[in-house]
Amino acid sequence: MANPFVAMTTTEDTEDSNLPELTDFAWDFDHDTFRRDTRGNIILVTENEALKVWIYKCLKTERFRYPAYRHGEYNQDAPYGVELERFIGRRMNNKATSEDVMRYIKEGLLVNPYIVRIISIKATSIDHDKLEIEIELESVYGYLSQRYVV
Numbered sequence: 001m002a003n004p005f006v007a008m009t010t011t012e013d014t015e016d017s018n019l020p021e022l023t024d025f026a027w028d029f030d031h032d033t034f035r036r037d038t039r040g041n042i043i044l045v046t047e048n049e050a051l052k053v054w055i056y057k058c059l060k061t062e063r064f065r066y067p068a069y070r071h072g073e074y075n076q077d078a079p080y081g082v083e084l085e086r087f088i089g090r091r092m093n094n095k096a097t098s099e100d101v102m103r104y105i106k107e108g109l110l111v112n113p114y115i116v117r118i119i120s121i122k123a124t125s126i127d128h129d130k131l132e133i134e135i136e137l138e139s140v141y142g143y144l145s146q147r148y149v150v
Contacts, residue, residue, distance in 0.1 A: 019113060019114060019140060021046055021047065022046060022047055022050040022051055022054070022114050022141075023044055023045070023046050023050050024044070024045060024049075024050035024053040024054055025042050025043070025044060025045075025053065026042065026043035026044065026045045026049070026053070027052075027053045027056060027057075029056060029148070029149075047139075047141040048139055048141045048142065048144045051112070051114055051115070051139050051141070051144060052144065052146050054112060054114075055109060055112075055135065055146065055148065056148055056150075058080060058081055058082060058108055058109060058111075058112075059082055059084075059105065059108070059133075059148055059150040060150055061080060061081035061082070062081055062082070062083065062084065062085050063079055063080070063081035063082050063083045063104075063108060064079060064081070064083070079111075080108075080111065081108055082104050082105050082107070082108030082109075083104045083108070084101065084104060084105075084131070084150070087100070087101055098123065101123070101131070102121045102123070105121050105133070105135075106118050106121060109135075109137070113140075114139050114140050114141070115137055115138075115139055116137075116138045116139060116140060117137065117138050118135070118136075118137045119136040119137055119138060120134070120135070120136045121133060121134075121135050121136075122134045124147070130149055130150070131149070131150050132147065132148070132149045133147070133148050133150070134146075134147050135147075135148065
Protein backbone atom coordinates (compact mmCIF):
# COMPACT_ATOMS: atom_id res chain seq x y z
CA MET A 1 0.00 0.00 0.00
CA ALA A 2 1.51 3.33 -1.05
CA ASN A 3 -0.40 5.57 1.30
CA PRO A 4 -1.71 4.13 4.56
CA PHE A 5 -4.78 6.36 4.31
CA VAL A 6 -5.84 5.70 0.72
CA ALA A 7 -6.83 2.28 -0.60
CA MET A 8 -5.27 1.58 -3.96
CA THR A 9 -7.06 0.18 -6.97
CA THR A 10 -6.19 -3.48 -7.32
CA THR A 11 -8.01 -4.29 -10.54
CA GLU A 12 -5.35 -2.76 -12.79
CA ASP A 13 -1.68 -3.60 -12.66
CA THR A 14 0.98 -1.20 -13.80
CA GLU A 15 2.65 -1.89 -17.13
CA ASP A 16 6.04 -2.88 -15.69
CA SER A 17 5.16 -4.77 -12.52
CA ASN A 18 2.52 -6.45 -10.43
CA LEU A 19 2.06 -3.35 -8.31
CA PRO A 20 -1.50 -2.08 -7.99
CA GLU A 21 -2.23 1.31 -9.50
CA LEU A 22 -0.92 4.03 -7.20
CA THR A 23 -3.70 6.26 -5.85
CA ASP A 24 -3.56 9.19 -3.44
CA PHE A 25 -5.48 12.30 -2.46
CA ALA A 26 -4.78 15.27 -4.76
CA TRP A 27 -2.61 17.89 -3.10
CA ASP A 28 -2.33 21.64 -3.63
CA PHE A 29 1.43 22.11 -3.20
CA ASP A 30 1.22 25.92 -3.21
CA HIS A 31 -1.30 26.08 -0.34
CA ASP A 32 -0.24 22.83 1.40
CA THR A 33 -3.73 21.39 1.53
CA PHE A 34 -6.01 18.90 -0.21
CA ARG A 35 -7.42 19.78 -3.63
CA ARG A 36 -11.21 19.63 -3.80
CA ASP A 37 -13.75 19.55 -6.57
CA THR A 38 -16.56 22.11 -6.94
CA ARG A 39 -18.71 20.13 -4.49
CA GLY A 40 -16.03 20.17 -1.80
CA ASN A 41 -15.00 16.53 -2.21
CA ILE A 42 -11.32 15.64 -2.05
CA ILE A 43 -10.03 14.66 -5.49
CA LEU A 44 -8.22 11.37 -6.04
CA VAL A 45 -5.23 11.13 -8.38
CA THR A 46 -3.43 8.11 -9.78
CA GLU A 47 -0.09 7.05 -11.21
CA ASN A 48 2.55 9.84 -11.48
CA GLU A 49 0.18 12.46 -10.07
CA ALA A 50 -0.24 10.26 -6.97
CA LEU A 51 3.52 9.69 -6.86
CA LYS A 52 4.10 13.47 -6.78
CA VAL A 53 1.93 13.63 -3.65
CA TRP A 54 3.72 10.65 -2.06
CA ILE A 55 7.10 12.29 -2.69
CA TYR A 56 5.97 15.60 -1.19
CA LYS A 57 4.64 13.91 1.95
CA CYS A 58 7.80 11.81 2.21
CA LEU A 59 9.97 14.94 2.00
CA LYS A 60 7.88 16.64 4.71
CA THR A 61 8.12 13.65 7.11
CA GLU A 62 11.20 13.25 9.28
CA ARG A 63 12.38 9.66 8.98
CA PHE A 64 12.43 7.49 12.14
CA ARG A 65 10.47 10.06 14.19
CA TYR A 66 6.93 8.70 13.93
CA PRO A 67 6.16 5.11 15.02
CA ALA A 68 3.35 4.92 12.45
CA TYR A 69 5.96 5.00 9.66
CA ARG A 70 8.41 2.49 11.14
CA HIS A 71 6.95 -0.40 9.21
CA GLY A 72 5.37 -1.01 5.88
CA GLU A 73 5.33 -3.00 2.73
CA TYR A 74 8.13 -1.12 0.95
CA ASN A 75 11.11 -1.98 3.10
CA GLN A 76 11.01 -2.87 6.78
CA ASP A 77 14.54 -1.48 7.30
CA ALA A 78 13.96 1.86 5.55
CA PRO A 79 10.91 3.62 6.99
CA TYR A 80 8.99 6.39 5.29
CA GLY A 81 10.43 9.90 5.26
CA VAL A 82 13.79 11.61 4.93
CA GLU A 83 16.37 12.76 7.47
CA LEU A 84 16.59 16.51 6.91
CA GLU A 85 16.14 18.08 10.35
CA ARG A 86 19.84 17.62 11.14
CA PHE A 87 20.60 20.14 8.37
CA ILE A 88 18.30 22.94 9.56
CA GLY A 89 20.39 25.99 10.32
CA ARG A 90 23.51 24.61 8.64
CA ARG A 91 25.12 26.36 5.70
CA MET A 92 24.67 24.49 2.45
CA ASN A 93 27.73 26.03 0.79
CA ASN A 94 29.73 23.03 2.00
CA LYS A 95 29.82 20.47 -0.85
CA ALA A 96 29.82 17.52 1.57
CA THR A 97 26.72 18.84 3.35
CA SER A 98 24.87 19.36 0.06
CA GLU A 99 25.78 15.85 -1.07
CA ASP A 100 24.56 14.43 2.26
CA VAL A 101 21.20 16.20 1.88
CA MET A 102 20.74 14.84 -1.64
CA ARG A 103 21.81 11.35 -0.52
CA TYR A 104 19.27 11.34 2.34
CA ILE A 105 16.53 12.49 -0.03
CA LYS A 106 17.43 9.80 -2.55
CA GLU A 107 17.46 7.09 0.13
CA GLY A 108 14.05 8.19 1.41
CA LEU A 109 12.49 8.19 -2.05
CA LEU A 110 13.90 4.87 -3.20
CA VAL A 111 11.86 3.09 -0.53
CA ASN A 112 8.92 3.47 -2.92
CA PRO A 113 8.64 0.53 -5.36
CA TYR A 114 6.94 2.76 -7.95
CA ILE A 115 10.20 4.70 -8.36
CA VAL A 116 12.44 2.88 -10.84
CA ARG A 117 15.40 5.28 -10.67
CA ILE A 118 16.22 8.82 -9.69
CA ILE A 119 17.66 10.80 -12.58
CA SER A 120 18.58 13.91 -10.60
CA ILE A 121 17.92 15.84 -7.42
CA LYS A 122 18.99 19.48 -7.51
CA ALA A 123 18.71 22.12 -4.82
CA THR A 124 17.43 25.18 -6.66
CA SER A 125 17.06 27.46 -3.63
CA ILE A 126 17.99 27.42 0.03
CA ASP A 127 16.44 30.06 2.29
CA HIS A 128 16.89 29.67 6.06
CA ASP A 129 14.79 26.58 6.87
CA LYS A 130 13.28 26.14 3.38
CA LEU A 131 14.80 23.94 0.73
CA GLU A 132 13.54 24.09 -2.86
CA ILE A 133 14.48 21.06 -4.92
CA GLU A 134 13.86 19.79 -8.42
CA ILE A 135 13.48 16.03 -8.69
CA GLU A 136 13.59 14.11 -11.95
CA LEU A 137 12.93 10.41 -11.88
CA GLU A 138 11.64 7.44 -13.76
CA SER A 139 8.65 5.67 -12.26
CA VAL A 140 6.82 2.57 -13.40
CA TYR A 141 4.53 5.09 -15.16
CA GLY A 142 7.31 6.96 -17.00
CA TYR A 143 9.24 10.21 -16.58
CA LEU A 144 8.36 12.57 -13.74
CA SER A 145 9.79 16.02 -12.95
CA GLN A 146 8.57 18.11 -10.05
CA ARG A 147 9.69 21.08 -7.95
CA TYR A 148 9.16 20.83 -4.19
CA VAL A 149 9.60 23.30 -1.34
CA VAL A 150 10.24 21.58 2.00
